[in-house]
Amino acid sequence: MSFTIALTVEEALTALARGARPIAGGSDLVVGARHGKAPLPDHLVAIDRIDSLRTVTVDDGGLAIGAGVSHDTIERHPQIAANWSALADGSALVGSPATRHVGTIGGNICNASPAMDTGAALVVLAATVELASVGGTRLVPIGELWTGPGRTAVRADELCTAVHLPSPPAASGSAYLRLEYRRAMEIAVVGAGAAVTLAPGGTVAAVRVALSAVAPTIVEVDGLPTGDLAAVGEAAAALASEQARPISDVRASDRYRRHAVGVIARRAVLAAARRAGGESIAVPVNRALGIGAAS
Amino acid sequence: MSESIVLNVNGVPYPVAIDQSRNLLSVIRTEIGLTGTKEGCDDCECGACMVLLDGRPVNSCSYLAVQAQGRTITTIEGVLEGDTMHPLQRNLLDEGGVQCGYCTPGMVMSATALLAANPSPSEEEIRIGLSGNLCRCTGYTKIVQAVQRTAAELAEPAAPAEG
Numbered sequence: 001m002s003f004t005i006a007l008t009v010e011e012a013l014t015a016l017a018r019g020a021r022p023i024a025g026g027s028d029l030v031v032g033a034r035h036g037k038a039p040l041p042d043h044l045v046a047i048d049r050i051d052s053l054r055t056v057t058v059d060d061g062g063l064a065i066g067a068g069v070s071h072d073t074i075e076r077h078p079q080i081a082a083n084w085s086a087l088a089d090g091s092a093l094v095g096s097p098a099t100r101h102v103g104t105i106g107g108n109i110c111n112a113s114p115a116m117d118t119g120a121a122l123v124v125l126a127a128t129v130e131l132a133s134v135g136g137t138r139l140v141p142i143g144e145l146w147t148g149p150g151r152t153a154v155r156a157d158e159l160c161t162a163v164h165l166p167s168p169p170a171a172s173g174s175a176y177l178r179l180e181y182r183r184a185m186e187i188a189v190v191g192a193g194a195a196v197t198l199a200p201g202g203t204v205a206a207v208r209v210a211l212s213a214v215a216p217t218i219v220e221v222d223g224l225p226t227g228d229l230a231a232v233g234e235a236a237a238a239l240a241s242e243q244a245r246p247i248s249d250v251r252a253s254d255r256y257r258r259h260a261v262g263v264i265a266r267r268a269v270l271a272a273a274r275r276a277g278g279e280s281i282a283v284p285v286n287r288a289l290g291i292g293a294a295s
Numbered sequence: 296m297s298e299s300i301v302l303n304v305n306g307v308p309y310p311v312a313i314d315q316s317r318n319l320l321s322v323i324r325t326e327i328g329l330t331g332t333k334e335g336c337d338d339c340e341c342g343a344c345m346v347l348l349d350g351r352p353v354n355s356c357s358y359l360a361v362q363a364q365g366r367t368i369t370t371i372e373g374v375l376e377g378d379t380m381h382p383l384q385r386n387l388l389d390e391g392g393v394q395c396g397y398c399t400p401g402m403v404m405s406a407t408a409l410l411a412a413n414p415s416p417s418e419e420e421i422r423i424g425l426s427g428n429l430c431r432c433t434g435y436t437k438i439v440q441a442v443q444r445t446a447a448e449l450a451e452p453a454a455p456a457e458g
């Protein structure tokens with residue numbers, strides 16, 4: 001095995017072009033290898049000391065988060081909590097303080113677990129992923145990043161360098177929540193992210209919902225109506241349950257997941273709408289409203 | 296492949312020659328010989344192996360030792376003030392927050408990081424701060440009380456020096 005530390009994106013890209021795999025916090029890679037899920041790659045390049053990957057920028061164009069930004073930075077960033085709340089909700093749920101300290105957004109999306117907690121948020125917030133290689137840079141809509149469980153459209157010689165999120169329209173709010181059996185060190189039984197934009201009368205002008213842990217990848221719910229909020233919430237519940245393709249495993253049966261994801265999707269829509277209406281609900285919604293935990 | 300690296304633990308630079316796939320916990324315990332940090336699950340679940348990396352908590356069982364080079368590593372041995380217990384350690388004993396003691400080093404490390412970032416945490420914030428640390432014995436209440444008491448003590452203005 002070889003291990004090198006990159007201090008710049010260029011150094012990392014050169015290492016990738018020679019066959020190395022990136023390691024950021026290692027909270028998926030090292031833990032997975034120790035589980036015997038996949039052996040540690042023969043050649044690793046550490047990207048956690050590349051300063052340019054660790055910055056958060058907010059400007060007129062929106063939010064740019066370096067791929068190496070940790071979940072605890074996202075969770076605590078006041079502008080992310082205020083304007084891209086669903087993402088802060090997701091990062092705040094990851095593991096424990098130690099997991100959030102080492103775990104990065106780039107690692108979360110490139111690991112491509114269908115149960116990842118930032119994925120549904122990034123879909124409803126219309127994120128674009130920046131991928132760089134020695135050959136150049138390309139932008140991929142988040143919905144095209146995942147090709148299956150643990151599989152992505154990121155080429156072996158590419159590094160995810162940043163995630164871009166546009167500024168939400170006025171009167172918008174978002175939320176991500178998950179059903180969990182305990183409050184920490186948990187994996188979503190099912191999860192849902194929602195982004196809502198309200199019309200002047202308080203009805204729903206636009207809505208997006210995406211689901212975690214109910215399909216091989218994060219999936220967006222199709223065919224949501226607009227209009228009356230309660231009706232949109234009910235439609236989100238019905239469509240989420242209908243469109244989910246869950247599996248049965250030790251955590252839940254497919255039938256339970258199909259039912260539960262509808263409940264969680266409706267709650268996500270209602271929480272997002274409250275935030276869109278100007279109500280301040282602390283991050284993460286799960287803890288603030290006590291609506292995700294089974295207890 | 297074995298590599299020679301230097302790990303800075305509790306202010307002391309330790310040169311070690313280790314396989315690059317070794318985890319930080321095993322290197323701290325067997326190469327460096329500091330056995331206060333415990334191995335519980337060896338699976339990133341229990342927090343017994345918690346150390347601080349640049350002041351922030353890390354599960355050392357699941358962190359590559361080579362990735363910690365050049366960083367400041369603090370273990371339970373590093374929180375002692377000379378031969379004197381850290382107030383957190385004393386309060387854990389006084390409050391009955393220690394039974395078998397296996398989780399205690401990890402608890403102290405997580406609580407140290409929490410109090411450094413947030414000197415007056417609410418009970419909820421303490422529970423979140425310790426949420427990566429499992430205890431099979433105490434039921435947590437006394438551990439939380441020990442952290443509350445430590446926060447209160449540290450908030451009091453220092454007693455005037457004698458003489």
Ligand SMILES: Cc1cc2nc3c(=O)[nH]c(=O)nc-3n(C[C@H](O)[C@H](O)[C@H](O)COP(=O)(O)OP(=O)(O)OC[C@H]3O[C@@H](n4cnc5c(N)ncnc54)[C@H](O)[C@@H]3O)c2cc1C
Pocket residue numbers: 021022023024025026027028029030031047067068093094095096099102103104105106107108109110111115116117118154158159160161185186187188339340
């Ligand atoms: C105890 C525990 C609890 C957890 N709880 C949760 C949870 O609640 N919710 C959740 O979503 N996740 C959870 N995770 C999973 C994990 O912590 C997150 O997915 C984290 O964001 C991974 O980031 P990392 O930097 O540690 O990734 P790494 O392990 O370093 O990398 C993961 C994968 O992504 C690749 N990669 C990393 N960065 C890049 C990049 N910039 N470009 C291209 N490829 C890259 C790596 O090569 C590797 O294949 C948990 C993990 C543990 C150990």
Ligand code: FES
Pocket residue numbers: 333334335336337338339340341342343344345354355356357
């Ligand atoms: S020994 Fe590391 S988390 Fe249990």
Ligand code: FES
Pocket residue numbers: 392393394395396397398399429430431432433
């Ligand atoms: S005191 Fe025994 S595990 Fe905590």
